Amino acid sequence: MQAIVNEGCIGCGLCADVCPAVFRMEDGVSVPVEGRIPDAEMPAAAEARDGCPVSVIDLSAE
16 A cells, blocks of 8 residues: 545644554645555554545555
8 A cells, every 4th residue: 555645634643643654744835755655654654644634645556
Protein backbone atom coordinates (compact mmCIF):
# COMPACT_ATOMS: atom_id res chain seq x y z
CA MET A 1 0.00 0.00 0.00
CA GLN A 2 0.99 3.58 -0.60
CA ALA A 3 -0.26 6.79 1.03
CA ILE A 4 -1.59 9.70 -1.01
CA VAL A 5 -2.54 13.11 0.38
CA ASN A 6 -4.93 14.78 -2.03
CA GLU A 7 -5.46 18.50 -2.56
CA GLY A 8 -7.33 20.17 0.26
CA CYS A 9 -5.08 19.30 3.20
CA ILE A 10 -5.60 21.92 5.94
CA GLY A 11 -2.31 21.17 7.70
CA CYS A 12 -3.80 20.09 11.02
CA GLY A 13 -0.93 17.64 11.58
CA LEU A 14 -3.10 14.80 12.89
CA CYS A 15 -1.76 12.27 10.40
CA ALA A 16 1.87 13.11 11.19
CA ASP A 17 1.14 12.81 14.91
CA VAL A 18 -0.66 9.47 14.53
CA CYS A 19 1.70 7.93 11.98
CA PRO A 20 5.03 9.77 11.69
CA ALA A 21 6.58 6.83 9.84
CA VAL A 22 4.27 7.54 6.89
CA PHE A 23 3.35 11.26 7.07
CA ARG A 24 5.33 14.42 7.72
CA MET A 25 4.45 18.08 7.63
CA GLU A 26 6.14 20.18 4.97
CA ASP A 27 5.32 23.78 4.13
CA GLY A 28 2.18 23.62 6.25
CA VAL A 29 0.64 20.52 4.65
CA SER A 30 0.98 16.78 5.03
CA VAL A 31 3.33 14.91 2.72
CA PRO A 32 3.47 11.10 2.65
CA VAL A 33 6.85 9.44 2.68
CA GLU A 34 7.66 7.86 -0.64
CA GLY A 35 7.40 4.17 -1.20
CA ARG A 36 5.44 1.33 0.30
CA ILE A 37 3.88 1.60 3.75
CA PRO A 38 5.48 -1.04 5.98
CA ASP A 39 2.99 -3.68 7.13
CA ALA A 40 3.61 -2.78 10.77
CA GLU A 41 2.55 0.83 10.04
CA MET A 42 -0.70 -0.02 8.23
CA PRO A 43 -2.95 0.21 11.34
CA ALA A 44 -1.57 3.66 12.20
CA ALA A 45 -1.79 4.80 8.56
CA ALA A 46 -5.43 3.68 8.43
CA GLU A 47 -6.12 5.50 11.71
CA ALA A 48 -4.57 8.66 10.23
CA ARG A 49 -6.70 8.31 7.09
CA ASP A 50 -9.88 7.72 9.08
CA GLY A 51 -9.16 10.62 11.43
CA CYS A 52 -8.40 13.18 8.73
CA PRO A 53 -10.92 15.99 9.27
CA VAL A 54 -11.10 16.80 5.56
CA SER A 55 -10.83 13.22 4.23
CA VAL A 56 -7.95 13.87 1.83
CA ILE A 57 -5.86 10.79 2.63
CA ASP A 58 -6.06 7.68 0.46
CA LEU A 59 -4.28 4.41 0.99
CA SER A 60 -4.00 2.62 -2.31
CA ALA A 61 -2.34 -0.40 -3.81
CA GLU A 62 0.85 0.38 -5.65
